[in-house]
Amino acid sequence: MGTMLDCTDADGLTVGQVSARLGVTVRALHHWDEIGLARPSLRTAAGYRLYTAGDLERLHRVVVYRELGLALDRIQSILDESTADVLGALRAQRTQVAERLERLQQLGAGLDRMIDAHERGLLLSAEQQAAIFGPQWNPDRHAQARQRYGGTTQWQQYAERSAARGPEEWQAVADAVADLERALADAVDAGVTPGSPEANQLVERHREVFASYFPLSRQMQVCLGRTFEADPGFAAHYDGIRAGLATWLRQSIDASARAHGIDPDTATWQ
Known part of the structure; x- marks a missing residue:
């Protein structure tokens, strides 16, 4: 999983810099921006995205939950809804992972x-x-x-x-x-x-x-x-x-x- 990242750049970080630090593609960052999952707070005069320290914190959480296998819409509800049942979502995901592991074991035995x-x-x-x-x-x-x-x-x-x-x-x-x-x-x-x-x-x-x-x-x-x-x-x-x-x-x-x-x-x- 990713690690906590500090953003010390006064003017924010570019998409390319964030991509390198978080290990996600530029395309994914653009997509998350388009669907409202993780939008940059700043823009340059030319319209280029700039991510603040707060933006990086949200992106880090997105990466963590995505690596756990949660769907993007479920991640967004966890991050944006104060009443979201995070523990319930994680338990449900754990059940799905266990079921997939069992299917993979059966597939391995069949192979x-x-x-x-x-x-x-x-x-x-x-x-x-x-x-x-x-x-x-x-x-x-x-x-x-x-x-x-x-x-x-x-x-x-x-x-x-x-x-x-x-x-x-x-x-x-x-x-x-x-x-x-x-x-x-x-x-x-x-x-x-x-x-x-x-x-x-x-x-x-x-x-x-x-x-x-x-x-x-x-x-x-x-x-x-x-x-x-x-x-x-x-x-x-x-x-x-x-x-x-x-x-x-x-x-x-x-x-x-x-x-x-x-x-x-x-x-x-x-």
């Missing part, structure tokens, strides 16, 4: 969580992951995914969603994935043909479920279908659910894409 999500992907302990995704789940999977996809828009979208999810929300995602995989296995067992209404419905359901991680276009889904079949890890996962499921799912995704005017052979990640 920390978002940073962790971008760095780690999944904000669950190894024990929580095993309980939700099963004992076969590899807790290092997300670190590997970040190393591979960390610079992509989809990883950023995934991290933003992950930051807002706790164990219950992730359990709902895991349940949706498990239900989908059971339905896919049942379709293979029932001999559902790729491109049939039943298969197309499952492809739509697949896209909806995977969109819980990041927005998934039909072209992106085609690219995922290729990965499910070609990548040894994904292929082993789907074929472990039901023999031939990786290829069936890729074929079904391709057939659905064609029905929507997309050539699977030229589809790109967009």
Whole structure:
């Protein structure tokens, strides 16, 4: 905050001198003058403002209250109204400051969580992951995914969603994935043909479920279908659910894409 200042200049101080002494801008001094908050008592013959010792005392109080966060109109009432409840105004301001501090702390915690999500992907302990995704789940999977996809828009979208999810929300995602995989296995067992209404419905359901991680276009889904079949890890996962499921799912995704005017052979990640 500012300090008490003596004005020993017999003719007063100029705006520039007051600005330097109080650490406020000339523009602010002009504004305070215009609104009647802190007006200079003197003027030179040429019309330039000159501030007296009394003016400086009022300006000092303005600076103090402004640094405490009070609005200019509230400061003016404190300075000009003999009945102004100064203590009440200060207490009200203290309450507002405490509320802002709490909001800032919440914002800081949210930022920390978002940073962790971008760095780690999944904000669950190894024990929580095993309980939700099963004992076969590899807790290092997300670190590997970040190393591979960390610079992509989809990883950023995934991290933003992950930051807002706790164990219950992730359990709902895991349940949706498990239900989908059971339905896919049942379709293979029932001999559902790729491109049939039943298969197309499952492809739509697949896209909806995977969109819980990041927005998934039909072209992106085609690219995922290729990965499910070609990548040894994904292929082993789907074929472990039901023999031939990786290829069936890729074929079904391709057939659905064609029905929507997309050539699977030229589809790109967009």
